Amino acid sequence: xxxxxxxxxxxxxxxxxxxxxxxxxxxxxxxxxxxxxxxxxxxxxxxxxxxxxxxxxxxxxxxxxxxxxxxxxxxxxxxxxxxxxxxxxxxxxxxxxxxxxxxxxxxxxxxxxxxxxxxxxxxxxxxxxxxxxxxxxxxxxxxxxxxxxxxxxxxxxxxxxxxxxxxxxx
Amino acid sequence: xxxxxxxxxxxxxxxxxxxxxxxxxxxxxxxxxxxxxxxxxxxxxxxxxxxxxxxxxxxxxxxxxxxxxxxxxxxxxxxxxxxxxxxxxxxxxxxxxxxxxxxxxxxxxxxxxxxxxxxxxxxxxxxxxxxxxxxxxxxx
Numbered sequence: 520x521x522x523x524x525x526x527x528x529x530x531x532x533x534x535x536x537x538x539x540x541x542x543x544x545x546x547x548x549x550x551x552x553x554x555x556x557x558x559x560x561x562x563x564x565x566x567x568x569x570x571x572x573x574x575x576x577x578x579x580x581x582x583x584x585x586x587x588x589x590x591x592x593x594x595x596x597x598x599x600x601x602x603x604x605x606x607x608x609x610x611x612x613x614x615x616x617x618x619x620x621x622x623x624x625x626x627x628x629x630x631x632x633x634x635x636x637x638x639x640x641x642x643x644x645x646x647x648x649x650x651x652x653x654x655x656x657x658x659x660x661x662x663x664x665x666x667x668x669x670x671x672x673x674x675x676x677x678x679x680x681x682x683x684x685x686x687x688x689x
Numbered sequence: 690x691x692x693x694x695x696x697x698x699x700x701x702x703x704x705x706x707x708x709x710x711x712x713x714x715x716x717x718x719x720x721x722x723x724x725x726x727x728x729x730x731x732x733x734x735x736x737x738x739x740x741x742x743x744x745x746x747x748x749x750x751x752x753x754x755x756x757x758x759x760x761x762x763x764x765x766x767x768x769x770x771x772x773x774x775x776x777x778x779x780x781x782x783x784x785x786x787x788x789x790x791x792x793x794x795x796x797x798x799x800x801x802x803x804x805x806x807x808x809x810x811x812x813x814x815x816x817x818x819x820x821x822x823x824x825x826x827x828x829x
Contacts, residue, residue, distance in 0.1 A: 549744060549745060551731075572705055573709040574706055577769075578703060578705060585755070585769070586710075589744060589748065622737070633774070633777075635770075635773050636772055
């Protein structure tokens, strides 16, 4: 009597999600320039910025450039926001995953403002970041993002940003 | 004083991340710095439009604000960003150089206050504006 579909095989689900994430991240030149990667657990994303010399600001300390930190936080916020926006369509099959270049993905959210709070200097090590979408409406979104290095509880920077959401074609 | 400014200028050129982004110091004097960043395909944030990523503009703003602090007549020996807020007023036109002017308008014993503007080739309409607070280290 029930017409419920059988659950999808786990590898099909994983493949689809990883493919969409990769298409989103790989299409942005500046993300490649900084060397930022993303790891996924279900719908949770973690941004990773592996250390390299070209991210250094103050060579005397040495410390990460405040600009590299700000960019890492903003990239994590935008990708997490786009990912949240795509999730439903990706899972329902409304998003065609056979053709996933940037011409076929929805537009990215646009930053209105971004405020970075530098808590301690960034060490010459890998950095991690996670964003939390505090509000995501039809037009605007508010996102908070935290970054840490060796210890998850010792943030080295955090930021809040507001974004204009892309208008979806009906 | 002139030596101090020369020192600040060479210091900025020696910042690896600023150099990687192609930043060029145009002028630095008594709390005001001007730094430009030519258009570069690697800095694109939206592949559909070719517009430079906000993060690259943030890096330019941060560098320029830090330079303005270093050149302030109160002679700070070092500085680090505490807080930086950027408002993106419009998309920078693809292909155009972005130039930022930052002014350190007040310095206390421990804090420097800075404002900055970023322009593309249309110098009447800013691309972004920034407000920041910076630490002041070992004032001499």
